[in-house]
Amino acid sequence: MGIVKRDPYLAPYESAIKGRHDHALWKLNQLTQGGKFSLSEFANGYQYYGLHHESDGWIFREWAPNATDIYLVGDFNNWQETIAYKCKRDVDTGDWELRLPEDAIQHGQFYKMHVYWNGGKGERIPAWAQRVVQDPQTGIFSAQVWSPNAPYVWKINSFNPQTSPLLIYECHIGMGQDAEKVGTYNEFREKVLPRIVKDGYNAIQIMAIQEHPYYGSFGYHVSSFFAPSSRFGTPEELKALVDDAHEAGIAVIMDIVHSHAVKNEMEGLGNLAGDPNQFFYSGERREHPAWDSLCFDYGKDEVLHFLLSNCKYWLEEFHFDGFRFDGVTSMLYYSHGLGESFCNYGDYFNGHEDDNAICYLMLANTLIHEVNNRALTIAEEVSGMPGLAAEFKDGGYGFDYRMAMNIPDYWIKTIKELPDEDWKPSSIFWEIKNRRIDEKTISYCESHDQALVGDKTIIFRLVDADMYWHFRIGDETERVHRGIALHKIVRLATISAINGGYLNFMGNEFGHPEWIDFPRAGNGWSCKYARRQWNLVDNPELCYHYLGDFDRNMLAVIKSEHGFTDTPIEEIWHNDNDQILAFSRGELIFVFNFSPSHSYSDYGFLVPEGSYAVVLNTDAKEFGGFGFADDSVEHFTNVDPLYTKQHKGWLKLYIPARSAVVLKKK
Template identity: 30%
Template sequence: MSKVISHSLFTDFDIDLFKAGKHFRLYEKLGAHLVTVDNVEGVYFAVWAPTAHSVSVVGDFNFWTKGEHLLQVRWDSSGIWEGFIPTISKGTTYKYSIQSNNGGAITEKADPFAFYCEKPPHTASVVWDLEYQWKDTAWMETRQNHNGLDKPYSVYEVHLGSWKRHAEDNRFLTYLEFAEDLVNYIKETGFTHVEFMPIMEYPYDPSWGYQLVGYFAPTSRFGNPQEFMLLVDKLHEAGIGVILDWVPSHFPDDAHGLGFFDGSNLFEHPDRRKGYHPDWKSLVFNYGRNEVRSFLISNALFWLHHYHADGLRVDAVASMLYLDYSREEGEWEPNIYGGRENLDTISFLKEFNEAVYSNFEGVQTIAEESTSFPMVSRPTSVGGLGFGMKWMMGWMHDTLEYFQKDTVYRKYHQNDLTFSMTYTFSENFMLPLSHDEVVYGKKSIAGRMPGDEWQKFANLRLLYGYMFMHPGTKLLFMGCEFGQSSEWNFEGSLDWHLLQYPYHEGVKKLITDLNKLYKTQPALHEKQFSPEGFEWINYSDHQNAVMSFIRKGNEPKDAVIVVCNFTQVVRPNYRIGLPKKGKLIEIFNSDAENYGGSGVSNSKKIIIEAMPYDGRDYSAELLLPPLSVSVFKIS
C-alpha cells in the first residue's frame, strides 16, 4: 500500500468557490481531517501551495522524514496538494515540508488550517477534532436578546495570560480554571460580555496575541480546543457573551508561519508597499486575492460557528483602510482614483460583514478604527462597511486628556468633554478604555488621575460614572475595574492584593453597580445609538465645571437625569432645568461612602418647582457632591 493514498474532500463546486473567493467554510476541506477511507482510519491532508515543486507531510509518525509522505497536486490549477495517510491519529504532530520552485529551497510550515498547535515555543501543528457536546442551546437561541444594539453591552477586556496566574510559580491558569474563576468574577461584577484579546495561536508572548500563526487554533498555552469550548460554554451558562479579538490586518514572518508560504508571496501582498507593515514589522494580507479572502472570511465564520463566539472585534482596521497608513511620501501608491483608500480592503471588509450577518443571528462585529472614515458601522446596503459597532477613539482620547488636568483648570477645557456629543450618533460607538491605554508609559487609568489619593479615586469613580452615562456601549480593560495602580504587565498577574484596600474595593463596587444600572435602566441602553436618546440640560457651565443631561428610553417615564461635577467643590443649591413637574429621586451617586466617597448625597426626594431655568419651565435645586456623577429619576 502507498504511504499516501489518493483521496479528496473537494468537489468541483468547492474549487470554484475557492477560486472565486466565496468559499467560507474552507476549514472543512483544507487542513488535517480525521476520516475513514476504505474502512481504514487515518488523516486527510490538504494545503494550498500553488507554486510549490513538491509538498510532503512530516511529523512524529515518520520521524520528520522529508519526501516520505508526498501529497499530490490537484489537476484543476487550484494549487491544492492533498492525500490520505492511513493509521495516523488524533494527537499526531506534523508540518508541511514544502520544496519551492524558486531555487528548490525546502521549508517546514505549520498548517494554516490546523485546529490545534504545539505549545510554544514548539511550532508543529497537531491533528485534532472539534467534537464537543455543547450545553448552551438556551443562550444560542436567545442571544439576540443580549447582543442587540438596543441592549446593555458592557465588555470586560481580558488578556488570559495575565488576568490571574498561579501565585507560587507564575504559571498560566488553564481554560478549565478560567471556566471557574473568570466566569464567576465577570458574573459578580456584572459585565454583560467578555472580550478575549487574541486566543488564536501565536508564537511570541510580547505580541499579546496580535501576531497570529494558528488562525484556526486556540492557543495551547491554556489547554486544548475542547477546554476552550468549555470556557465559552460556561460563560454562556452564566449569561455572558463572548467576543473574540480577530486580526486580519497583519501576520508575523516567523519561518513556520504564513509568510512566503510556498516560496512565493502567497498570503501577503507581493508589493512591499502594501504587503509589509512598518509599525509591527509584519506582513499584510493580499485582500485582492480571492483565495486569501476565502481563508480570512472562513476563519471569521469558523470561530462563530465552532466556538459559538457572539462577536468579533476586528483589530487595526485603520491600518487596513489606508494605503499611506504609517508610510511616508513615496512609500505608498495611490489607488486607481488617486486616493489613499485601499479599495481591496474596503471590498473585503464589506464582504466579511455581509458573510457574518447573513450566516449568524444575534452576533456583532466591532471595528477598532481610529480615523474619521465614514459609515464604518452602517449597513453595506447604504454604502457602509457593515460593522455593528466602532470604537470611539476620539471620546477616549479627549476624555482621558481632560481627566488628567488639575481640577482648577478644567473650566477652560469643558469643550473636550462636550465635543463628543457633536458626532456621537454618526456611528454606533463603543466607548473603550482598553489595554492600549495602560501600557508604554501611559500609566494605569487610576495613575493618570490628578490630586491626592482621595481625589485620584474620586476622579476615577467620576470617569467611570461619566462613561456609563454617556451614549454608547462600554469596554473596560481588566484591572481598571478595581483601580489597578501600576501599568499592565503581560508577564504577571493583575494586582489582586489591592482589593484589600477600601478605595480599590470601592471602585469595584462602583463598577458592579454601574453595570447593574446600565442593565436595569432602559434609558441607558434602548436608544444608546440614537439622538432621540440624549438631550442636554446644560453643557455651558464652564465656570463651575458642571454639566447635566437627560438619557431617554422608549418610554418617557424611563428617562434619567445625569449631573456631573468635575471639581472637588461641593455645590449646594445647584439649580437645573427639568422637563416636567414631580419629584427627583437619586438612584446613583459616585460619591457614596460605599465606594470610598465622602457620602454627600441627595437623600430625600427633591421637589421640582414651576420655576423656569435652563430654557425649561421647571427646575429643582440639587446638592452636588465633589468630583461626582449623580443620577436621578422623576417620579
C-alpha cells in the same frame, strides 16, 4: 445612497462611496458564481483544507501553488520523508492532497510539512492547522493532530446577545489570574467569569485567541489563524468557556486579527512555499512599516477565501458571538493611516484607500451576519472613515459598532495637560457624545492600550506612586482622594453618553495598579506584571474595592433604564465657569461637578416636574467618597409659573466638589 441622504456633506463623494459598494457587490457575485451558492458556502475552506478525520481515514490538503513537493512528517513517521506521506498536486488549483488510512495517524501526534520549491525547501506548519503547540523545552511550534473520540457537546446551541446596552469586559486569558504564570481557559471560566457576571457585564471580548509565537505581542502577531492558542488549554476547554458564558447570559466576542500577520516563516505564513507573496502584497506594501509584520493581499480570491473562512470557522466551531476587528485603519489606507491627520471628508476619498481591503471588510461583515444574524462586529478604527458602522445596503461597511477612540485620547490629554480647574463641561460633553448620527459606537475610558508598558492607566496617571503607599483605607492622601473621585466621574460621564456599548479592560474597573509587561528577556521572563491581582479588590481594607463596587453599581443603574442606548441625550444645563454639567436620558438625570474646590448648595435645574431619588453618587462613603450629601432624601421639583405649561419645575441639589450624582424620576 443611504449614508449620503443622512449626511449631505458626503454628497461630493457619493460616486466614490457607490464605487466601493459596487466593487463589493461585483466581488460577491464573482465569488458566489452569480448566486449559485451563498457567501457562507464559499467560506467553508476550513472544512476542506487542513487535516481532517473522515469515516475511511484521514485527508490533508494545503494550498501552495509555488511548491514542487510536500511531505507530511511527524511522530507517525519519525519525522522522516516517506512516500506514504507524500502529497499529490492538483496542477490547476495549486492544491496539495494526501489521503491516509485510519491507523496512519493518531490523535495527539505532532506534525509539520516539509515543503520544496525551485531553489529551496523549508519546514512549515500548515496554514489551515487547527491545533498548534509549542514545545516547552525547545520553544519550537508544531501542528498537532486533534480529533478527540468524544467531541465537545454544547449545552447552549443558540444565544442572543443583550445589546441595549452592550457592556463589554475586555480580557486576556493568560493574564487573567493572580498567580505569576500563564492562565488557562479553565481557570478563567472557573475564577474570572463569575466575577464578570457578578459585576454586571453582558459580554466579554477575548484577546489573543489566534495562535501567536510571541506571547508578549498581546496576540496581535498571529501565525496560525485557525488554531486557538494552546498556551491556555485545549479547543474543548475554550468551547467550555464560551458555553458557560452563554449559560450565564454573557456574549463572547473575539478579538480577530486580519489586518496583518507575523513575519515568521517556520510558524507562520511569511514564506509558506518559496513565494513570499502567496498571502501578502508584493514590493513596498508587503511589510507594515510600524508593526514589523506582513500585510495581506486582499485582492487575491484565495486570500479572501482564507480570511472569510476564518471568520466563519470561529463562529461555527467555537460559537463566538462576533468579532472586534483589530487595526482597521491600517487596512483602509495605503499609508496605514500613519502620519495622516484626517481633517475633512476629502481625506477619506483622495485615492489613497485600499479598495481591496475595503471590499474584504464589506464582504466579511456580510458573511458574518449571514452565518449568524445576531452576530456583533466592532471596528477598531481611528481615522473616522464615514460609513464604517453603517449598513452595507446603505453604502456602509456593515460593522455594527465602531470604537469611540477619541474618548480615551481626550481623557488622557485632559488629565495630562489641564489642571482640574480648567476642565470644561462643554468640551467634555461634546467629546463623550461626538459621533456620526447613523453609527453606533463602543465608548470607553481606557482599554488594554492604555495599560501597556510605556503608557499609563487613568488611575496611575491620577495617583501615581501613592497607589503603593496610601491606598489603605484611612491612610489616603489628597492625591488618592482626588484620583478615586475622578476615576469614578470619568467612567460615569463616559458610560452615561453611550449610543451602543461600553468597554472596560480587565481590572481597570477597580484601578488595577501598574502596567502590563509580558514575560521577556528584559524582565527575566517574569509574569509578575502580566497578571491581574484580584486579591486587591477582594481586600476590604484597601481602596480598590471602592472602585470595584462603584463600577458594579454604575452598570446596574445604566441597565435599570429600559432601552438606555435608544433614549436621547437631552442637555439640561452646563456652565463652564461653575464646571457643572447636567443631562437626562429617559428617567435618569446625570449631574456632574468637575470643580476641585467649589461645592454648590441649592443648584437648580429645570426638569420634568415630580420627585426624584438618588440612585448613584460618586461621593458616597461606600464608594470611597466623603458622603457630604444625604442620598436618602427625596428631591421634589419646585413650581415655577413660567414653566407650568411645560410641566417643568426647579430641581435644587447640593453638589459637592469633584462629584457626580444620578437621580431617577419616581
